[in-house]
């Protein structure tokens with residue numbers, strides 16, 4: 444069982460941003476930038492292109508809605524999108540509010556307190572519709 448399935452099942456906490464029957468979005472615990480969000484299908488699948496085309500498109504549709512909320516809630520130049528999955532073998536889309544190329548490089552990390560994570564997730568969730 445992946446760590447993200449444990450989050451989906453409520454066994455591990457997360458800073459939730461959005462959810463529907465099939466997808467969940469929560470803040471990355473080790474963010475490149477403030478607001479770095481992961482969008483995850485509840486059905487555990489390893490690689491994004493193992494999803495059916497319908498599942499892939501539905502994931503992107505949900506990610507689009509989360510990105511719109513992110514752009515409203517977090518000051519940034521734009522929202523970057525990346526799919527990697529080398530650390531956690533459960534499909535996830537990284538949505539990252541970016542201001543420069545370094546924000547997409549997974550090298551420079553932001554440290555946030557529990558209160559900051561909570562407030563940030565709430566701010567993004569308010570903009571999600």
Ligand code: 5GP
Nearest residue numbers: 446457469470471472473527528529530531
């Ligand atoms: P990837 O698999 O795409 O290389 O990276 C996995 C991402 O998941 C990383 O950015 C990492 O910080 C994040 N991550 C790993 N474990 C957890 C966790 O338990 N909770 C949250 N919110 N994020 C996690």
